[in-house]
Amino acid sequence: MxxxxxxxxxxxxxxxxxxxxxxxxxxxxxxxxxxxxxxxxxxxxxxxxxxGGGILSPLYPWRCHAPVTELVRWSQRRYPALADALFSATGVDPQWTASGLLILEQGEADEALAWARLHDVEMEKVDAAACLRLEPALGSAPEGGLWLPGVAQIRNPRxxxxxxxxxxxxxxxxxxxxxxxxxxxxxxxxxxxxxxxxxxxxxxxxxxxxxxxxxxxxxxxxxxxxVFPVRGQMLLFRGVPGMLRRIVLAHGHYAIPRRDGHILVGSSVEEAGFDKAVTADVRDELLAAARALVPALADCPLVRHWAGLRPGSRxxxxxxxxxxxxxxxxxxxxxxxxxxxxxxxxxxxxxxxxxxxxxxxxxxxxxxxxxxxxxxxxx
Ligand SMILES: Cc1cc2nc3c(=O)[nH]c(=O)nc-3n(C[C@H](O)[C@H](O)[C@H](O)COP(=O)(O)OP(=O)(O)OC[C@H]3O[C@@H](n4cnc5c(N)ncnc54)[C@H](O)[C@@H]3O)c2cc1C
The missing domain is CATH 3.50.50.60 (FAD/NAD(P)-binding domain)
Known part of the structure; x- marks a missing residue:
């Protein structure tokens, strides 16, 4: 060669x-x-x-170290232009989509809102009814939530x-x-x-x-x-476009709607060495989380279950x-x-x-x- x-x-x-x-x-x-x-x-x-899921934000961004937030904010500002540039150069659309992130928890709301003010991040505390208005596909939102309209996603394989x-x-x-x-x-x-x-x-x-x-x-x-492996398992459902519009997150589990109707549900956080096997117990845990978050997922075919190894650092x-x-x-x-x-x-x-x-x-x-x-x- x-x-x-x-x-x-x-x-x-x-x-x-x-x-x-x-x-x-x-x-x-x-x-x-x-x-x-x-x-x-x-x-x-x-x-x-x-x-990975392609959420363009840490799940609970206020918990990150401040220097990580700086990197996150830099990337977030540039992602739309990067996605556009790649699309026009290659014809492959990475599907950058401003879905917003709805976190169905309020336990850390004061800290989260203070962090958002400091870093100029759009974040709003919303009650249960507002959560259901923002995302009608939700099962319930007993705690109310935090709404981050600026959070986007990208389709990582694309x-x-x-x-x-x-x-x-x-x-x-x-x-x-x-x-x-x-x-x-x-x-x-x-x-x-x-x-x-x-x-x-x-x-x-x-x-x-x-x-x-x-x-x-x-x-x-x-x-x-x-640097060490941290296994994450993920489920992929075949839904219909528009069935879920927001990225929704509750107590560590999330659902991400793709433009074509597929919905990803993740994820586990496991130290299992370099073993990428998927397990029945995590599948069951993610299935239960999926149905609690978005009840209509109970009627959607599960099309794939996989695991990846995140690079953790101490x-x-x-x-x-x-x-x-x-x-x-x-x-x-x-x-x-x-x-x-x-x-x-x-x-x-x-x-x-x-x-x-x-x-x-x-x-x-x-x-x-x-x-x-x-x-x-x-x-
Ligand atoms: C289930 C799951 C969900 C996730 N969700 C998100 C999310 O929503 N948002 C987000 O920002 N991040 C997410 N992540 C994390 C994100 O995917 C990783 O942090 C990121 O992909 C790491 O990229 P990387 O290039 O460092 O590693 P990798 O993608 O693992 O790439 C490393 C590459 O190095 C190659 N390699 C290793 N050793 C050698 C060698 N000796 N010679 C040649 N090649 C070698 C490997 O083959 C591999 O292709 C998620 C991860 C998982 C597993």
Whole structure:
């Protein structure tokens, strides 16, 4: 494969992992003029990025660390333009949709409303009747709720398809089914990597965007990154368009209406190692939650049940930036439940750091060295 042989000698940057984080990072770097080689050991976007729900907000956004909120807000402002740009460049519509998020809980309303005022987020406390007016498909809303009209969603498999196409146009060389096994360094800097097939790639910069698998590549360099898999199971129902209009959330379970009538219901949060199996008990739990949220789902066919592995980090923050002591090696990982919404901002921040541009947000909280400063209270 000649192109690959040429690129492996001439790439400015190798990105390991073509999930949304790796693809968005590749896009940023390619748009800045770098020659980027992007490798994934499976299908691009075939892991957590495909499995996710595509809600463009943390579920309970006021619970996030403040630096994460900054990244979220940056991404949220840019998502409509990103979706439009990808649609016009590729013809694949990622279906950015401003569904709004209706949270059927009020226990943390004071804190949530104060957070919303501080960050200029539209949020309203609504009573039970208003909840049912906003979303007539609800079963009930005994507690009333919090209404966030600005929250949007994106259809992640379509976002992945559009990005993949766009990366080709930008000259990014994407190779699927190509696993990186080892990183090479010399005199304190990264010099390349070796793939499972024994291919040696010489490159001056490497970004690890390996999602839940990111720690493994660092282990033999003596770095304990502590990014770990957190399984999430999801159900997909075939409904009819308009049956549910809002993203609805109650006590950790949510339903997301797609434009074509499909409705996703999620999700579990399980530490089960790298096991992506689905389980009958979680299916039953999600079925019960689905019917409680939207009673009409009891009559809709369940078309799919899957699991994905989120990249958790002990600090609760993503890890974005250079690896201290190894020049040329960078991380963009650990996005846990929020990698879709955080993706554009994380990619931009890392590109800023690689290219020595003024960073869009303060990078220190996401630095490898500063991870320990934050409490491990997010699970
Ligand atoms: C059920 C569920 C629901 C979710 N809902 C949402 C949501 O609504 N909103 C939101 O913002 N986020 C959500 N998320 C989280 C979000 O999906 C993740 O945070 C995000 O996809 C992480 O992206 P990533 O690119 O880091 O990881 P991944 O998508 O897992 O990609 C990592 C890639 O690296 C590759 N890789 C790993 N090691 C190697 C190697 N050695 N060589 C080559 N390739 C390698 C893998 O094959 C994989 O393709 C959800 C996740 C799940 C599971």
């Amino acid at each position: 000649k192109v690959f042989r040429d690129m492996k000698k001439s790439a400015d940057c190798l990105i390991i992992g073509a999930g949304l984080i790796g693809m968005l990072t590749a896009r940023e770097l390619a748009r800045a003029g770098l020659r980027v080689l992007l490798l994934d050991r499976g299908r691009a976007g075939g892991e957590s990025s495909w499995a 976002l992945i398809a559009a990005l993949k196409d766009d990366l080709g146009r930008l000259g990014v060389l994407l190779h699927e089914h190509e696993e990186v096994r080892e990183l090479h360094r010399e005199n304190g800097r990264v010099v390349g990597a070796r793939t499972r097939g024994g291919m040696v790639i010489e490159v001056p910069r490497i970004v690890i965007a390996g999602g839940a698998w990111s720690s493994a590549l660092l282990q033999h360099l003596g770095i304990d990154l502590r 600090s609760g923050l993503p890890v974005i930036g250079p690896v201290p002591g190894i020049e040329g090696l960078y991380l963009n990982t650990g996005h846990f439940r929020n990698g879709v919404v955080l993706g554009p901002a994380s990619a931009r921040l890392l590109a800023d750091l690689i290219l020595a541009r003024t960073p869009v947000v303060e990078p220190a909280p996401f630095a490898v060295a500063h991870q320990a400063e934050f409490a491990a209270d997010f699970l």
